[in-house]
Structures are given as structure tokens and as C-alpha cells.
Amino acid sequence: MSKGLNLTLKVWRQKNTLSKGEIVDYQLEDISRDMSFLEMLDVLNNRLEKEGKEPIAFDHDCREGICGACSLFINGQPHGPMKGTTACQLHMRSFEDGATIVVEPWRAKAFPVVKDLVTDRSAFDRIIQAGGYISVRTGNAPDANAIPINKKDSEMAMDAAACIGCGACVAACKNASAMLFVSAKFSHLSLLPQGKVEEKERVLSMVDAMEREGFGNCTNTGACEAECPKEISMDNIARLNRKWLSANSFADV
Amino acid sequence: MTWLSNFLSTSVGRKQLMAVTGLGMAGFLVIHLSGNLLLFVGEQTFNDYAAFLHKQKWLPLARIGLIAITVVHIYLAFQLAMQNKTARGTEYYYKAASDATLASRSMIYTGCLIFFYLIIHLMNFTFETVEGPAGLYGLVVTKLSNPTYGLFYVGAMVVLGLHLVHGIQSAFQSFGIGHRGHTPHLKKALIGLAVLISAGFALIPIIMMITKGGA
Numbered sequence: 001m002s003k004g005l006n007l008t009l010k011v012w013r014q015k016n017t018l019s020k021g022e023i024v025d026y027q028l029e030d031i032s033r034d035m036s037f038l039e040m041l042d043v044l045n046n047r048l049e050k051e052g053k054e055p056i057a058f059d060h061d062c063r064e065g066i067c068g069a070c071s072l073f074i075n076g077q078p079h080g081p082m083k084g085t086t087a088c089q090l091h092m093r094s095f096e097d098g099a100t101i102v103v104e105p106w107r108a109k110a111f112p113v114v115k116d117l118v119t120d121r122s123a124f125d126r127i128i129q130a131g132g133y134i135s136v137r138t139g140n141a142p143d144a145n146a147i148p149i150n151k152k153d154s155e156m157a158m159d160a161a162a163c164i165g166c167g168a169c170v171a172a173c174k175n176a177s178a179m180l181f182v183s184a185k186f187s188h189l190s191l192l193p194q195g196k197v198e199e200k201e202r203v204l205s206m207v208d209a210m211e212r213e214g215f216g217n218c219t220n221t222g223a224c225e226a227e228c229p230k231e232i233s234m235d236n237i238a239r240l241n242r243k244w245l246s247a248n249s250f251a252d253v
Numbered sequence: 254m255t256w257l258s259n260f261l262s263t264s265v266g267r268k269q270l271m272a273v274t275g276l277g278m279a280g281f282l283v284i285h286l287s288g289n290l291l292l293f294v295g296e297q298t299f300n301d302y303a304a305f306l307h308k309q310k311w312l313p314l315a316r317i318g319l320i321a322i323t324v325v326h327i328y329l330a331f332q333l334a335m336q337n338k339t340a341r342g343t344e345y346y347y348k349a350a351s352d353a354t355l356a357s358r359s360m361i362y363t364g365c366l367i368f369f370y371l372i373i374h375l376m377n378f379t380f381e382t383v384e385g386p387a388g389l390y391g392l393v394v395t396k397l398s399n400p401t402y403g404l405f406y407v408g409a410m411v412v413l414g415l416h417l418v419h420g421i422q423s424a425f426q427s428f429g430i431g432h433r434g435h436t437p438h439l440k441k442a443l444i445g446l447a448v449l450i451s452a453g454f455a456l457i458p459i460i461m462m463i464t465k466g467g468a
Contacts, residue, residue, distance in 0.1 A: 012346065073345065073347075076347040107342060107343050107344070107345055108340060108341060109342040112342075172352065174341075174358060175337035176337070177264070177337075204259075207264075211262070216336060217267065217336060217337055218268065219360065220357065220426045221357040222354070223352045226352035227352060239429060239432075240429070241268070241427055241428060242429020244265045244266075245429065248259050248266065
């Protein structure tokens with residue numbers, strides 16, 4: 001049985017949105033390599049509570065990599081060093097013994113820090129409310145396969161729908177742009193016949209909502225795609241650009 | 254007319270204006286380069302081409318158009334860069350190596366350098382009085398075979414190349430043209446075009462320094 005990891009953790013601590021935060025150092029000993037990153041933070045928080053100190057606040061929910069709650073900027077990368085992985089699915093075996101790990105919240109004006117590592121990502125919810133839905137009659141579920149859908153389109157729609165809305169794209173982008181998120185949420189509807197109906201209104205209102213939240217402008221650097229835990233493709237951004245151009249420039253005839 | 258103002262008020266619209274003005278300038282570079290390559294055909298051909306071009310009635314109009322798209326491109330670049338700076342808010346404590354390419358991260362800086370280069374370039378040739386029997390050809394050879402000028406021009410073309418490598422393919426992405434499924438090689442081809450343009454220009458001072466250096 002090999003001994004666990006000894007780590008130096010540098011964590012962003014901030015009391016509330018208005019207060020000034022700072023990086024605080026913590027020493028951790030004998031951390032199991034089989035722990036997830038969040039479990040390692042749990043261990044630290046248990047210790048802090050025992051010492052009568054305020055535990056570190058961080059977002060988490062399913063811890064299965066599918067909910068999009070976790071949002072840790074670890075050593076300069078959203079969700080840490082593993083590609084295509086959320087922070088909850090990152091394990092401590094990804095780190096060397098004696099390593100220093102810096103943990104920060106997402107940094108974007110549109111995502112204000114609530115406390116420590118927790119940010120307010122309701123800007124994303126407001127973008128979805130602006131057009132990231134389809135209008136249908138509720139009632140009985142329609143027959144399966146009643147609407148034929150091309151296999152390729154359904155695959156692309158599913159790939160876009162994999163977006164968990166965690167905000168890693170915004171955190172990774174040097175411009176804090178939300179284009180990967182908005183384009184994924186636009187695309188997964190737009191690629192399917194049910195979503196085509198309101199496509200024009202959707203693209204214009206979702207882009208408008210994105211502007212209102214104060215995200216930066218996309219300059220096609222590709223950092224979002226590289227860091228996305230769900231590996232959402234920048235092709236979605238191209239689709240959004242193209243659909244916006246045609247929706248904005250051509251009248252209905 | 255909201256559709257028109259949307260091009261200025263949304264980030265997607267502004268990016269498309271950046272793209273169309275950028276591609277306009279890149280188109281000019283292609284024409285400029287093909288004219289320049291006549292330098293290697295011969296003194297007479299190049300001087301005849303220059304004289305033919307300066308006779309054209311549309312030339313002042315083309316110049317005004319080129320200045321206009323340059324101004325729009327630069328104005329939008331600064332606006333976008335400043336908005337992008339404020340969108341981050343607090344800077345990260347840990348400065349990591351970026352996943353994005355150097356070219357894509359340095360567009361505003363390479364852009365500024367190209368603008369300063371452009372002023373020097375215009376003073377060197379466009380606003381320089383052409384004297385002597387060899388005409389404009391003589392002026393170009395004298396200037397570019399001088400290593401001080403020659404190496405400066407080669408350096409400027411490296412910066413230009415960096416700007417174009419990101420710029421041209423990024424413009425196509427901004428219009429939504431290019432899809433890995435349908436056109437998988439488009440991006441590579443556009444990067445190749447950018448390299449070709451800047452290498453083509455850089456070749457001129459390089460060849461002149463080698464062949465006419467001592468003359």
C-alpha cells in the first residue's frame with residue numbers, strides 16, 4: 001500500500017460577492033489517489049470544521065459528471081488537467097506527490113462570485129429563457145418515430161445536447177465569451193424538425209440575451225473547445241454565426 | 254433598419270464586419286502580391302504595370318474604399334479588445350499556458366504592428382518621389398536589397414503571416430462557412446493561403462538582398 005499524497009492547496013477564499021477575496025494556503029497530508037478532487041475538498045472541509053473554521057464553499061451536485069454544477073478552475077484549467085472530464089470525475093492520481101494545486105472560481109463579469117469557489121451562473125438560465133426551448137402542446141407523448149429524423153442530424157443534435165452548461169467555456173476563453181454554450185443550446189434544437197419552427201426567433205433572441213449578460217466576444221481561439229468537459233465542437237459556433245447572419249439579414253418571403 | 258444596426262450592436266454581427274473587412278484587405282494583398290511578383294519578370298514589365306495602374310480612373314476610388322475598410326477593421330478591433338478585457342473582471346491568479354494558438358491570442362498586437370509597418374511602407378514607396386531611369390523598379394531594388402530595409406520587411410511579413418494564419422480561417426468561421434463534417438480541409442487550405450501570401454511577399458526582399466546586395 002503506497003502512502004497517500006502530500007499536497008499544498010492554494011484556494012480562493014471570498015466571504016461574499018462584495019468582499020475582496022484572497023488566495024489561502026492549506027497543507028494536506030496522506031490524500032488517497034483514489035479520491036475524486038471534490039472528495040479531497042471534503043476531507044479538507046471536515047478538518048476545517050473540526051478546527052472551528054469556515055469550510056470552503058464549492059458547487060457540486062451529482063458528482064457523476066453529468067449535472068454541470070462543479071466549476072473549479074484548477075491550476076489554470078477549468079475542471080483541471082484531464083481532457084473531457086468534469087472536476088468531480090477528476091481523481092487525485094492525476095497529481096504528483098508534493099504538488100501545489102491552485103483552485104479558483106470561474107472568472108467572468110457575467111459570473112459574479114457568490115462565495116469562495118461558487119459563482120452565480122444564472123446568466124446562462126436567462127439565455128435559455130430567451131429562446132432555448134420549443135413551444136409545443138402538452139398532453140400525451142407523441143408516437144415515437146412519428147417524425148423521421150436523419151441519423152446524421154440526430155447524432156449532431158445529441159452531441160450538442162451533451163452540453164451540461166457548466167460554464168467551462170467562459171472560464172477558459174480569454175475573452176470570457178459564452179459562444180460555445182449558446183451555440184450548443186441553439187444547435188441541439190435547431191438540428192431537429194421540432195426546433196426548426198422557431199429557429200429564426202431563437203437565434204436572434206438568444207444572441208441578444210447573451211449580449212445583455214456582458215460576456216465577451218468570440219474571437220475563434222478554440223480554447224473553449226479544448227477545455228469543454230463534454231468536448232462540444234466549435235462547429236456549433238459556426239452554425240450559430242451562419243444562422244444568425246441569415247436570420248438577421250434576410251426577410252421572410 | 255434594425256437588421257443593419259444589429260451588425261454593430263451584437264458581438265456576432267461585429268465579428269462578421271471584422272471578417273468581411275479583413276477578407277477585403279486580404280483580397281487586396283493577393284492583388285498586390287501578384288503585381289509585385291512582376292518584379293521578377295523584369296524592369297520594363299514592372300514599370301509598365303505600375304504606370305498602367307496609376308492611369309486607371311478607379312484608382313482613387315479603390316484607395317478610398319481600402320482606407321474605409323481599414324478604418325472600420327481597426328475601430329472594431331479596439332472596441333472588441335476592450336470589451337473582451339472587461340468581460341473577464343478579476344484576473345486569474347494562476348497563469349496557465351493557453352490552449353489557444355499564439356496567432357489567435359495576439360491578433361490585436363500583430364494588428365498594431367502591421368499598422369505601424371503600413372505607415373513606414375507607404376512612406377518608403379507610395380509617397381516617395383520616383384527618380385532615375387529605372388523608375389519605381391529602381392526604387393524597390395535599391396530599398397529592398399539594403400539589409401536594413403530588407404530584414405525589416407521580412408520581419409514585418411512574419412508578423413503579417415501570424416495575423417493572417419488566424420484571421421483568414423477565423424473570418425470563415427465567423428460567417429459559419431466551414432464544417433469539419435462537410436469541408437474538413439477548408440481550415441487547412443485557408444491557413445496554407447495565409448502562409449503563401451506572407452511567404453510570397455517575404456520572398457521579394459530575400460531574393461533582392463541575395464542577388465542585388467552588392468550592386
